[in-house]
Amino acid sequence: KQEVTQIPAALSVPEGENLVLNCSFTDSAIYNLQWFRQDPGKGLTSLLLIQSSQREQTSGRLNASLDKSSGRSTLYIAASQPGDSATYLCAVSTSGSARQLTFGSGTQLTVLP
Amino acid sequence: DAEITQSPRHKITETGRQVTLACHQTWNHNNMFWYRQDLGHGLRLIHYSYGVHDTNKGEVSDGYSVSRSNTEDLPLTLESAASSQTSVYFCASSESGGSNEQFFGPGTRLTVL
Numbered sequence: 301k302q303e304v305t306q307i308p309a310a311l312s313v314p315e316g317e318n319l320v321l322n323c324s325f326t327d328s329a330i331y332n333l334q335w336f337r338q339d340p341g342k343g344l345t346s347l348l349l350i351q352s353s354q355r356e357q358t359s360g361r362l363n364a365s366l367d368k369s370s371g372r373s374t375l376y377i378a379a380s381q382p383g384d385s386a387t388y389l390c391a392v393s394t395s396g397s398a399r400q401l402t403f404g405s406g407t408q409l410t411v412l413p
Numbered sequence: 414d415a416e417i418t419q420s421p422r423h424k425i426t427e428t429g430r431q432v433t434l435a436c437h438q439t440w441n442h443n444n445m446f447w448y449r450q451d452l453g454h455g456l457r458l459i460h461y462s463y464g465v466h467d468t469n470k471g472e473v474s475d476g477y478s479v480s481r482s483n484t485e486d487l488p489l490t491l492e493s494a495a496s497s498q499t500s501v502y503f504c505a506s507s508e509s510g511g512s513n514e515q516f517f518g519p520g521t522r523l524t525v526l
Contacts (some may be wrong), residue, residue, distance in 0.1 A: 332513060343503060351512065362456070381525040391515075399444050399463070399513055400471070401505075403456040 302394050302407070313380055314412050321375040321407045323390030334401065335364050335375050336389040344389065370386035374383045380411045390410045415440040419504050427526055432491040436504030441521050442516075443509040445487040447471075447479065449466045449500040450520075454514040456503065462487055463509070 303326045313319050323333070332351050336344040348357045348364040350373070356365040363376040377384060387408045391401040417438040426432050438445065447459040458471030460479040466503045468479050476498060491498055504518040 334514065336517075343519040344505075346514055346516060349512055383468045391456075393513060399507060400446070400458055400461060401456075401515060403448075405453075405455040 302330075302392060304390060304392055304402050304404035305391055305405050308387075308407060309405065310408040310410075312412060313409040315380060315382060317380050318376070318378050318410075319380055319409070321388050321390075321409070322394050323373040323375070323404055324338070324340055325371045325373075325392050325402075329394060330368060331393040333364075333366055333373050334393075335362075335373075337390065338387045338389060339404070340386075347388075360408045377409075380409075382411045382413050384411050385409055408413045417504060417516055419521050422519065423522045423524075425463045425524045425526065426494050426522060428496060429448040430494050432489050432494050432523065434461055434489045434491075434502055434504075434523070436487050436489065436506075436518060437485055438506045438516075438518075439485065440506055440508070440516065441469060441484060443484065444507045444513075445481070445486065445507040445517075446507075446515065447477070448503045448505065449473065450503060451500050459489065459502075460487075483506035491523075494523075499523060500514075501526045 334349045335347045350366045361378040387406045389406045390404040420435045446461045448456045450456045457473045462481040472503045502521045505515045507515045
């Protein structure tokens with residue numbers, strides 16, 4: 301059974317810092333990995349999706365990497381802003397049940413002005 | 414713009430009552446999913462559907478049912494609501510094949526008294 305872990309559970313940084321959020325998964329036979337953002341009381345917003353054949357994806361100040369063999373992904377946020385404060389969730393879909401997602405518990409990020 | 418909507422956004426009900434949560438998407442996606450989000454458990458899959466008249470059980474399906482009579486809608490029914498079903502419920506959809514990126518609705522907060 302796939303298990304997804306995100307460390308740290310919470311992170312607080314001053315505005316302008318570059319930061320890295322971590323995600324690890326136990327079954328390396330994944331179809332893809334998706335990073336989401338969730339604001340308090342809101343739904344999930346898809347940030348980046350990395351296919352199993354890819355090593356990274358970039359969108360603006362966000363860069364996500366994938367190392368399938370070690371079961372790890374990172375989300376890099378450059379020049380953080382207070383508006384980046386949210387919970388970031390990592391989710392993987394495993395080959396064989398390619399369309400179902402298994403989620404980590406998230407990292408709650410606070411960017412201080 | 415295509416979107417995914419959920420209704421109601423908030424619901425309070427009593428133990429033993431039947432409750433139906435609606436999910437409607439205009440993406441024309443074949444795949445639809447229901448998740449619940451709880452503190453300490455993250456997001457967990459309840460039921461999913463890969464197309465009209467197709468339904469499948471997820472990790473936490475006991476006490477829930479779904480039916481898919483058209484592409485756009487996947488209602489979630491709690492046959493006899495229990496306090497353990499107090500949670501935030503999210504609906505999601507994705508296209509068949511391709512990237513399998515999932516898009517989420519805004520959620521329904523359900524309280525069972």
